Amino acid sequence: GENVEQHPSTLSVQEGDSAVIKCTYSDSASNYFPWYKQELGKGPQLIIDIRSNVGEKKDQRIAVTLNKTAKHFSLHITETQPEDSAVYFCAARPGSSASKIIFGSGTRLSIRP
Amino acid sequence: DAGVIQSPRHEVTEMGQEVTLRCKPISGHDYLFWYRQTMMRGLELLIYFNNNVPIDDSGMPEDRFSAKMPNASFSTLKIQPSEPRDSAVYFCASSLAGTAGYTFGSGTRLTVV
Numbered sequence: 001g002e003n004v005e006q007h008p009s010t011l012s013v014q015e016g017d018s019a020v021i022k023c024t025y026s027d028s029a030s031n032y033f034p035w036y037k038q039e040l041g042k043g044p045q046l047i048i049d050i051r052s053n054v055g056e057k058k059d060q061r062i063a064v065t066l067n068k069t070a071k072h073f074s075l076h077i078t079e080t081q082p083e084d085s086a087v088y089f090c091a092a093r094p095g096s097s098a099s100k101i102i103f104g105s106g107t108r109l110s111i112r113p
Numbered sequence: 114d115a116g117v118i119q120s121p122r123h124e125v126t127e128m129g130q131e132v133t134l135r136c137k138p139i140s141g142h143d144y145l146f147w148y149r150q151t152m153m154r155g156l157e158l159l160i161y162f163n164n165n166v167p168i169d170d171s172g173m174p175e176d177r178f179s180a181k182m183p184n185a186s187f188s189t190l191k192i193q194p195s196e197p198r199d200s201a202v203y204f205c206a207s208s209l210a211g212t213a214g215y216t217f218g219s220g221t222r223l224t225v226v
Contacts, residue, residue, distance in 0.1 A: 041219075044156070044204075046216075099144045099161070099208060100169060101215070103155060103156040106156075
């Protein structure tokens, strides 16, 4: 089955700097890659997603890139702000699934003032 | 819409007792997912439903766990008997076929003592 690995597990960056979180997946037929942000005491919230027919997608300060050949995708946050501090999860939907997605292990991002 | 609603928010119970967690998905969503989150194992998919029918329960850890979805607006996850190792945050999420993105509830923090 699909396996999603996420790195790093913790990340601390200076406010205003960029943060990058990387994920790899195992199922070459996976076709959908969402990213979730989880704040303390809340459920994960979808922040951006990308489909396998697209290489990059941007939404204001966040962007995702996908390399299908390498089975690798990344989240980029620019001009980080204190409210970006949270746990971020990448995920992948296996090609065999109509809806089930598999989550990575999460990255705890801390923004230093 | 009020989003995905879970109850209770917190549950403390004694080992051996029955625990029932409840979820109301977003109206119109046809997929419902139950996840368990722990520090050690991250986000684990327990079971998911499509149009009230269980599709994949391979993540349910033991026969002590059961889930039902009697109608499109309500689902329960039951643990009987509960054990200390069941302590975790349990999330319910719903989605609409074709849109792929999940909406998570705020979770139920279960503590079994």
